[in-house]
Amino acid sequence: MGFYILRRVGQMIPTVLGVIIITFILFNVVGGSPAAMTLGKNVSPQLLEDFDEGRGFNKPLLFGLWSKTRALEDSDFAARPDPWRETDTVAHEADAGVVQLQPGEHALPLRFHLRAETRYRFRMTYRLPENSEAYLRWGTRADAEDSNEASYANVERLQPSTRSQTVRVMFEVGERGADLKPVIDVVQGTLDIEAMDIRRRARHVFDSQFVHYLGQIVRLDLGRSAQTNERISSMIRAGIIPSLTLTVPVFVIGLVVAISLSLICAFFRNSWLDRFFVVLGVALMSINYLVWIIVGQYVMAYKWGWFPVWGYESMAYLALPVFIGVISGLGTDLRFYRTVMLDEMYKEYVRTAFAKGVSRSRVLFTHVLKNAMITVVTNVVIAIPFLYTGSLLLESFFGIPGLGYLGINAINSSDVDVIRAIVLIGSVLFVIANLLTDICYALVDPRVKLS
Amino acid sequence: MTQATMDNMPGSGRTLWADAWRRLRASKLSMLCLGIVLLYTALAVYGEAVYRYHRIKDSTPSYQQVDLDKQYLMPSFLQNERAWTQHPLGTDGLGRDVLERLIQGTRIAYQVGIVTSLIAIPIGVILGCLAGYFGGRVDDFIVWLYSTFAAIPGLLFILAIAMVVGQGLLGVYLGIGLTMWVGLCRLIRGEVIKHKERPYVIAAQALGYGSFRIIFRHILPNIFHIVIVTFTLRFPASIGTEVFLSFLGIGVQGEPSWGIMISNARLRLWHGVWWEMAFVTLAIFGIVLAFNLLGDALRDAMDPRLRSGEEHA
Numbered sequence: 001m002g003f004y005i006l007r008r009v010g011q012m013i014p015t016v017l018g019v020i021i022i023t024f025i026l027f028n029v030v031g032g033s034p035a036a037m038t039l040g041k042n043v044s045p046q047l048l049e050d051f052d053e054g055r056g057f058n059k060p061l062l063f064g065l066w067s068k069t070r071a072l073e074d075s076d077f078a079a080r081p082d083p084w085r086e087t088d089t090v091a092h093e094a095d096a097g098v099v100q101l102q103p104g105e106h107a108l109p110l111r112f113h114l115r116a117e118t119r120y121r122f123r124m125t126y127r128l129p130e131n132s133e134a135y136l137r138w139g140t141r142a143d144a145e146d147s148n149e150a151s152y153a154n155v156e157r158l159q160p161s162t163r164s165q166t167v168r169v170m171f172e173v174g175e176r177g178a179d180l181k182p183v184i185d186v187v188q189g190t191l192d193i194e195a196m197d198i199r200r201r202a203r204h205v206f207d208s209q210f211v212h213y214l215g216q217i218v219r220l221d222l223g224r225s226a227q228t229n230e231r232i233s234s235m236i237r238a239g240i241i242p243s244l245t246l247t248v249p250v251f252v253i254g255l256v257v258a259i260s261l262s263l264i265c266a267f268f269r270n271s272w273l274d275r276f277f278v279v280l281g282v283a284l285m286s287i288n289y290l291v292w293i294i295v296g297q298y299v300m301a302y303k304w305g306w307f308p309v310w311g312y313e314s315m316a317y318l319a320l321p322v323f324i325g326v327i328s329g330l331g332t333d334l335r336f337y338r339t340v341m342l343d344e345m346y347k348e349y350v351r352t353a354f355a356k357g358v359s360r361s362r363v364l365f366t367h368v369l370k371n372a373m374i375t376v377v378t379n380v381v382i383a384i385p386f387l388y389t390g391s392l393l394l395e396s397f398f399g400i401p402g403l404g405y406l407g408i409n410a411i412n413s414s415d416v417d418v419i420r421a422i423v424l425i426g427s428v429l430f431v432i433a434n435l436l437t438d439i440c441y442a443l444v445d446p447r448v449k450l451s
Numbered sequence: 452m453t454q455a456t457m458d459n460m461p462g463s464g465r466t467l468w469a470d471a472w473r474r475l476r477a478s479k480l481s482m483l484c485l486g487i488v489l490l491y492t493a494l495a496v497y498g499e500a501v502y503r504y505h506r507i508k509d510s511t512p513s514y515q516q517v518d519l520d521k522q523y524l525m526p527s528f529l530q531n532e533r534a535w536t537q538h539p540l541g542t543d544g545l546g547r548d549v550l551e552r553l554i555q556g557t558r559i560a561y562q563v564g565i566v567t568s569l570i571a572i573p574i575g576v577i578l579g580c581l582a583g584y585f586g587g588r589v590d591d592f593i594v595w596l597y598s599t600f601a602a603i604p605g606l607l608f609i610l611a612i613a614m615v616v617g618q619g620l621l622g623v624y625l626g627i628g629l630t631m632w633v634g635l636c637r638l639i640r641g642e643v644i645k646h647k648e649r650p651y652v653i654a655a656q657a658l659g660y661g662s663f664r665i666i667f668r669h670i671l672p673n674i675f676h677i678v679i680v681t682f683t684l685r686f687p688a689s690i691g692t693e694v695f696l697s698f699l700g701i702g703v704q705g706e707p708s709w710g711i712m713i714s715n716a717r718l719r720l721w722h723g724v725w726w727e728m729a730f731v732t733l734a735i736f737g738i739v740l741a742f743n744l745l746g747d748a749l750r751d752a753m754d755p756r757l758r759s760g761e762e763h764a
Contacts, residue, residue, distance in 0.1 A: 018599030031615035282747075286740035288691055290698055290710075291732045294717050302721065389604045393695075411610055411699065419611050426604040434602075 004442050012435050019427040020217065027420050028209050033057035037414040038226040045070040045111040055223060055417065056212035058200075063208050066121060066199035071110045076195040083109040098127070098192040101134075106184045110198075114173045119201040122171065122182060125194040127164045132189025134158040138171050138182040152183070164194055170201075222421040227413045232421045235406060243402030245318060246394060247387040250325035255380065257326065258333035265334075266341040267364055277334060284331030292328040293397050296320065310399045321398045325391060340375045344368045381437045385429035389422060467753075471676070474752040481748035487741035491557055498558030501551075514551035514707055521546035523719075526726050541726045543712075544719050549727050552707035553734050559708045560738070563623055563693040564686045570628025571685070572678060575635030580666045582636070583643025593640070597633045605630060609692060613701045623702045627689050635681045642674045676753035683746035687739035694735060709735055 035051040036043075049070045052058040060067050068074070075082060077099045081092030089102040114120060128134055137152035159165050171182065184191065202208070216222055222232040265274045300320060301309040307320035344350065345368060353363045388403065395404035403422060410418035475481050505512040526541040526549075540549040582593035600608075608630055613622035643666070646652060655665045690709075696702040697710025709731055716727035 014595050015598050015602055018595060019602055022599060022603065026611060026615055282740060282743055286687070286736050286743055288694055288713075288732065288735045288739070290694060290713050291728075291735070294713065294720065294728070295732075298720050386604060389607060392606060392610075407607060407610070408699070411614055411701070414614065416614075419607070419614065423603055423607050423611055426607065427602040430602045430604070 001442065005439055008435055008438055008442075012431050015431050016428060019424065019431070020214070023420055023424055023427075024210060024213055027416055028057070028213070029061060031416060034226070034414055034416040038416075049112070051226070056209050059202060059212060060208045062210050063205050065202050065205060067202060069114070069120075069198060069200050071112055071114055072108065072196070072198040074195075074197040077193065083111065085109070093192070096192070098194050101184060101186050101191040101193065103186045103188060103190075106186065108182045108184070115200070116173055119170060119172050121168065121199045121201065122196070123166065123168045123198075124196040125164055125166045126158060127162075127192040127194065128158050128160045129189050130160050130162065132160050132191070133187040134189070134191045135185045135187070136167060136169060136182065137185055138169070158191065160189075217424070222424075223417045225410075225415055225418050227410070227415045227418075232418055235418065236403065236421060236425065239401065239403040239406045240388065241402075242312060242400050243389070243391075243395065243404060244387060246321055246325070246400055246402060247391060249318070249322045250329070250391070251383065251387055253322065254326045254329050254333055255376075258330060258337050259376065261330075261334050262337035262341050263364060263369065265338045266345055266368065267360065269342065269345070278338070281331045281334040281338070284327065285335070286331075287328070289328050289393065292324050293393055296324045297397060310397075312398075312400045317398070318400075321391075321394045321400065325394055336379070337372075337376070340372050341368060344372045347371075377440075378437060381433055381440075382430075385426060385433045388429055389426045467676075471749075471752040475748055478748055481745060481752075484741040484745040484748065487737060488745060491738050491741070492561065494554050495557045495561035498554040502555065502558060512551075514547055514555055516547065518542075518546035523724050526730075540730050543715060543727050544724070547707075549730055552712060553709075553730060555707045556709040556712060556731070556734065557738075559620075559697075559703055559706060560690045560693060560735075563620070563627065564689045566620075566624045567627040567631060567689045568682050568685065570624060571631035571635065572682065574628075575632035575681075576639055576671070576678060578632070579636040579639025580643055580671065583640040584647060584662065584666050584670070586644075590640075593636070597636050600630065600633045603630075606692075606695075609696070610699075610701065613696055618701060618704055620703050623693055623696050626696070627692050631685055631689065634685075635678070638677050638681065639674065642677060643670055646670045646673060676749075680746060680750045680753065683742055683749055687742040690735070690739060 033048075033052050033055075035048040035057065039047060039051060049058065052070075058067055058069070072083065076097065077092065077094075078097040079094070081090070081099050084090050084092070084099050086092050089104045090106065091100045091102075092098075093100055108122075122136075124136075134157075136156040136158060137154065139153035154169075154171065156167060156169055158167060220233065222236075224231055225235060228235075261277055265277050268274050297309065297320070300323075301307045308317050311317050349371075350363060350367060353367050354360075358367075389407070392404040392408050394400070395402045396408040399405070406418065407422055409415070410422075475485075501512060521538075521542050522544060524538050524542040524546075526539060538548050538550070540553070542548055543552070578593050578596070582590045609626035612626035612629060616622035616625050647670075652665060652669060655669050660669075693702055693708065694710040694713065697708040698714045699710075700714075702708060702710055712727060712731045716724070716731060720728050
């Protein structure tokens, strides 16, 4: 038995890894940084960069040493002169796709100071005509604090040529990020810049978004909500109870009602009652969930005043959402359990029982129900993890502060981390529930272990 | 020997499809559902034509034209005036005809149902066939892939995909399509595993046919009814999900989708404007019910072994 459980746990690991990979692909690779979406459009690049920094979005995806910074977005100058501003000494030649610098000292148009004590790589593709002269200078020299001239520690001479050249320099930002002022010093002639970019060096090759994400999972720290800056783990912990107070009654009542009705169908099979329930089941299934909620809330709570309309203060507030939850799921459940019961009714042991004169109700309630329970229990255990995510719509319509409400809010405000956390935890719970079902099976039925 | 038993004998010169069609036709309810589905399809095609016409002409279609004089008109069949032809199902809060908007909603629902199936069916069928036929590592990988997808809470997963892709129909298509293939893949895989041992497949292997030829020319036609039944039963589910997504504002933008109509009608309901809500509900109910019943009937007609409980009765 121990070996079986161990093997089954081993099988669980790839699925959990799969969930991690899929959420990573979805939110990091496809989605990318949600900074602009969350913070809005008119935010300084520095704030966006800080947002990314806190959530690891400024690292390479899987592995790598160099990552972008918002201080200088990758530019080729075919369309716009960004980030240069056109001035007397800077001109944008849209036809040639270059920015042209006249003689003088030009500071790199960085949007904010580079981070202190970090290495950067700057790359520029340029064309410098023959007999022109230009330098790239950077870094403050320690001994030249107050002298006005030649205050740069490093100099790189740009090569005049008829073809375009690429210069690539690494530099280290000192203790104070402000120290570093890479400048392009054009002494003579004009410098045409075709493209430039800047990359920040990571601490090590695997200082990546994926490793950051794995680290978060291992530490069970899913970060903070971008909206409220609350810890996501505590938000989820706070949401579970309200969610369960809604979903557990819905689930239990729904199950009892559906199984009872399906037993009635099986008992009276072929009669008008059975047919009525079949039609009712399909009809209930076909009414849109939204309509149940909207019309139920409007008619029963607002028009007739039977229930409170909105809120989460006492049990009375839960009655209507639970009722709607039960009735909207009834159709599907009823059909499912009716099929289960009827499948059981055609087995040989039932025929035997009838043949030896056992009464119809006894066959149904002691023989059939007991055997059908295997299917029912599987279905129940598999459904349990989904109770945790709550009901997105019921909760937001009735103001129940559970995980469904949290999820809808997070979607409305593009709070990616919250969604990712809920999806991840829901999936892991599902995998665990699957494991528990299998172990229960193995305990009950020794044949399972062999397969 | 009666005609009925003759018909059921193998080799009586009828294909499986014709046989299924004959069984389907025997049920009046299924034919009614098929009729309803065809009616909705015609409306969707008409809606598409109107939409295209206005796009080519670059004009504002009447279902988008705001006319504040005609706000909240009751459905004309409830009025005494002779305005029968004007707004049979009334107008909404901006004076737009509810019927025309419903037809546009049908167009979008069909668009979503069809495109999501075009995404999900190829993925499900191809992966299911490969896993079932080749077994081994291929099977392990594909089973791993779909059990991973199956582990993720469905609606949240769809919402997350739609959110990441961005507003608009593309997110809806991908969200539903990329989650819908799992069930189909599982079914197809199981069925291919069964067929792999059948004599006709072994014969084909003995003749030296390539694996892909056997899978796609020999096995697939024999299990294709599963695809059709799944399509019919998933179609209404996609429509429901699209309504939900549009309602949340993630789906289609600026077009009268059913979800957007419900979202608008919800607020007006509280002011006693019930007809927009009622007719959207009816429209969705009609198509979903027809597809559900038709799907059941198709399953019974095409594969008697898969009969649902109703047929035992």
